[in-house]
Amino acid sequence: MYHTDYPKEFPADFLWGGATAANQIEGAWNVDGKGLTTAEVVSKATNKKKMSMDDVDQESLNLALNTSLVDNYPKRRGIDFYHHYAEDIELFAEMGFKVFRFSIAWARIFPNGDDRFPNEDGLKFYDHILDELEKYQIKPLITLSHYEMPIALTQKYNGWTDRRVIDMFTRYTETVFTRYGKRVEYWLTFNEINTATWGFHATGALDQDLSSKEQLQLRYQAIHHQLVASALATKQLHELCPNAKMGCMLARMQTYPATPNPIDVQATQIADQKNLFFSDVQARGEYPEFMNRYFAEQKIKIMMDPDDQQILAQYPVDFVSFSYYMTTVTQSNQDGTAVGNMATGGRNPYLEESDWGWQIDPIGLRITLNEMWDRYQKPLFVVENGLGALDKLEDGKVHDNYRIDYLRQHIQQMKEAIKDGVNLLGYTMWGPIDLISFSTSEMSKRYGFIYVAQDDQGNGSLQRTRKDSFYWYQKVIKSNGEDLK
Numbered sequence: 001m002y003h004t005d006y007p008k009e010f011p012a013d014f015l016w017g018g019a020t021a022a023n024q025i026e027g028a029w030n031v032d033g034k035g036l037t038t039a040e041v042v043s044k045a046t047n048k049k050k051m052s053m054d055d056v057d058q059e060s061l062n063l064a065l066n067t068s069l070v071d072n073y074p075k076r077r078g079i080d081f082y083h084h085y086a087e088d089i090e091l092f093a094e095m096g097f098k099v100f101r102f103s104i105a106w107a108r109i110f111p112n113g114d115d116r117f118p119n120e121d122g123l124k125f126y127d128h129i130l131d132e133l134e135k136y137q138i139k140p141l142i143t144l145s146h147y148e149m150p151i152a153l154t155q156k157y158n159g160w161t162d163r164r165v166i167d168m169f170t171r172y173t174e175t176v177f178t179r180y181g182k183r184v185e186y187w188l189t190f191n192e193i194n195t196a197t198w199g200f201h202a203t204g205a206l207d208q209d210l211s212s213k214e215q216l217q218l219r220y221q222a223i224h225h226q227l228v229a230s231a232l233a234t235k236q237l238h239e240l241c242p243n244a245k246m247g248c249m250l251a252r253m254q255t256y257p258a259t260p261n262p263i264d265v266q267a268t269q270i271a272d273q274k275n276l277f278f279s280d281v282q283a284r285g286e287y288p289e290f291m292n293r294y295f296a297e298q299k300i301k302i303m304m305d306p307d308d309q310q311i312l313a314q315y316p317v318d319f320v321s322f323s324y325y326m327t328t329v330t331q332s333n334q335d336g337t338a339v340g341n342m343a344t345g346g347r348n349p350y351l352e353e354s355d356w357g358w359q360i361d362p363i364g365l366r367i368t369l370n371e372m373w374d375r376y377q378k379p380l381f382v383v384e385n386g387l388g389a390l391d392k393l394e395d396g397k398v399h400d401n402y403r404i405d406y407l408r409q410h411i412q413q414m415k416e417a418i419k420d421g422v423n424l425l426g427y428t429m430w431g432p433i434d435l436i437s438f439s440t441s442e443m444s445k446r447y448g449f450i451y452v453a454q455d456d457q458g459n460g461s462l463q464r465t466r467k468d469s470f471y472w473y474q475k476v477i478k479s480n481g482e483d484l485k
Contacts, residue, residue, distance in 0.1 A: 007418050010481040015139065015426025018092065018449070019101035019384050020081075021146040021191070024435040026105060027078035032121035035111030038159070038204050039148035040076045041065070044456070045440035056200045057208035061154070071458060074441045079434065079452045080462055082125070086132050087464065088433055091450055093136035095470060096477035100138050101383055101428040102129065103146035103191070106172055113150035114168050118175050126176075130183050140184050141383070141428065143249065144173055144233065146191040147438060149204045159204025160196075160222035163305075166229045173233040174240070181241035188321060188383070189230040192251035194278045196223045201438075217300050224302050227281050231315040238315075245318040247381060248282035250275070252322040254361075254368045255345050258331035268330040271345070276375070283320050283376045285313040319425060320376050323384030324410075327351075327364040355390050356445060362409035369417035369424065379423045385410055386430040388437065388445040391467065398451050398467035407469070408484045415481060429473075433464070449473055 023039035030036070041064035042056060056064075064073065081088060092100055106113065108122030133140050149159065157165055196202035196219060203222040207215045234246040253275045257268040273290045280288045286309065295302065328345025351359040365385070372380055387406040391398050407429060418424055434448040443456050449470040454460035475483045 006421065010415065010418060012480070014424070014480060015099040015141075015381075015428075016477040016481075017097040017099035017101065017138070017141070017426065017428045018430070018432025019141075019428035020103070020431045020433070020435060021143070021148075021438070022103045022105040022108075023075045023078070023146065023148045024431070024438060025078045025081035025102075025433070027076065027080040028082035029076040031082065032108075032125070033111055033119040034105065034122060035107035035113075036065070036151045037105065037107045037148040038151055038154060038200065040073055041151060042075065042201065042441060043072050044074050044442065056206065058206055061151075061206065065151070074436045074443065074456070074458065077458050078436055079454060084462070084464075085129055088450070089129070089132040089136065089138070091464060091466070091470075092432060093138060095432070095449065095474045097136075097138050097432075098477070099141050099186070099426055099428060100133060100432075101141040101143065101188075103143035103148075104176055105148060106145060106169075107148070107150040109175060110168070110172055111150060112152040113165070113172075114153070114156070118172075123175075123179055126180065130180060134183070139186065141186040141188070141381075141426075142176075142180070142184055143188045143191050144176070145169070145189065147201050151204075154204045154206065158206060159200075160225050161203065161205045161218055163225055166225055166232065169229045170232050170236065174236055177237055177240045177244075181237070181244060184241075185244055186247065186319075186381075187233075187237060187244060188247045188249045189233050189282075189317075190226055191249050192323060193223070193226060193230075193249065193282075194253075194275060195251050196226065213299070216298055220295070220300050221302060223278070224304065224308075227278075228305075228308055228311055230282055230317070231285075231311045234315040234317055235311075247319040247321045248279050248317045249383060250279045250320070250322040252324050252368050252372070253345075254324075254327040254364050254371075255330045256327060256348065258329045258346060261332075263332040264330065267332045271330045279320055279322075279372075279376070281312060282317050283378055285316040287312075317378075319379040319381055320372060321381035321383040322368070322372070323430070324365050324368055324382060325385065326358045327361040328359070354387055356388055356440075358388070360387075360406060362406075362413045365410050366413040366417045366420070369414065369422045370420055373417075373422040379425050381425045382414065382427045384428070384430040386447040388447050390444060391434075391446045391451060393451055393453070393465060396465060398465065400467050400469050403447075403467075403469045404472045407473070411476065411481060411484060 029040050109118050207218050237246050255271050257264040277291045329348050330345050353359045387403045431447045433450040434446045434452040437445040451465040453463040
């Protein structure tokens with residue numbers, strides 16, 4: 001429909017806020033009946049540019065299970081949000097948050113995953129969080145599974161490779177929807193579900209001893225079970241809480257062709273399709289044909305129950321959310337130079353990069369928003385975007401202009417995307433308070449507006465200190481994205 005007016009600014013109900021994950025902030029890993037999770041058996045990285053989340057095999061798991069040494073497993077301590085949640089949420093309110101994204105630790109509710117009854121102490125903890133958020137009129141955005149599941153499900157079933165885990169997950173989701181559903185409007189199923197192709201952190205499956213082809217078969221089968229579980233959780237939510245909305249969550253890996261050579265352009269298209277496959281299934285309700293070809297060529301056979309495809313088709317998500325940190329470059333013969341990036345693409349010579357080698361591309365966010373809006377025509381939500389950096393606390397202050405510059409540029413591009421006609425629900429930057437890094441389990445890779453006095457070894461007072469970016473984001477929210485100075 002033609003019209004002469006178009007959105008020129010963030011809508012009045014735009015949801016500004018921040019995002020976290022239970023396994024990176026809560027700590028209290030063995031308190032009040034909580035079970036051990038897959039995230040809490042991942043040891044810290046030995047090199048800051050080395051991904052560590054998939055360095056788990058049976059031997060390392062046995063070691064982790066037989067020790068309570070928190071020093072080697074930083075996600076067990078987090079930043080002790082479990083005991084500081086009221087203080088931290090008060091700081092979020094001071095910034096003016098409209099929404100706070102956090103995850104529920106499955107093992108706080110069902111310590112072993114397959115328990116008959118939920119853990120009441122775990123349920124009460126999230127009651128308290130919701131109480132605090134309501135006090136300040138901050139909407140919750142809850143992730144149901146953020147890179148952690150009860151480790152007992154790895155031991156008994158090898159994680160999501162076993163179809164029986166679907167029933168255990170839906171018992172968990174029914175429990176939390178029944179308990180919290182009337183208090184929570186926005187939910188997400190699996191965090192960055194596409195990263196399950198990388199292995200253990202998202203599938204809970206031990207597959208280090210398998211060949212690469214066997215790993216692909218196992219991981220895509222596990223992903224199928226997650227996709228079915230996501231659809232069933234969406235069905236549950238709509239039945240139990242008709243006014244609530246379910247979203248999917250993708251690690252968006254926007255990529256550009258290295259050259260105009262058609263073989264590079266085609267390689268880029270294929271890489272993009274494999275990234276978007278997951279949100280295609282969750283938002284469109286069916287496996288796309290390009291993946292059927294890929295499965296056939298790789299000799300991957302997805303085992304499905306007779307009604308799986310009908311379940312996927314009947315219960316797509318209501319909105320599409322994603323993380324955006326970087327873009328990469330693709331060519332037909334990939335050179336693998338993007339060592340610091342989460343993706344396996346090449347480096348872009350036109351972009352700067354962070355202390356951890358992640359390339360910074362604000363315009364790529366506008367490109368991503370437009371492409372995903374065109375593809376799905378469903379509301380979008382940027383639920384992760386931020387800069388990990390080596391912040392310095394000096395004289396009680398942190399001057400992080402580099403983070404302000406990063407966020408300013410990305411918010412400007414979101415505004416341009418809204419002018420382009422993109423329906424954008426909100427923005428929860430990662431992460432509003434310093435937390436344990438997912439990829440390397442470091443504390444020194446800091447994202448927050450709030451500095452937490454703790455080092456990589458876990459030493460420190462845990463005192464919270466507002467950074468310069470805290471006051472900058474406060475102005476951004478108060479002005480609804482107009483004051484970006």
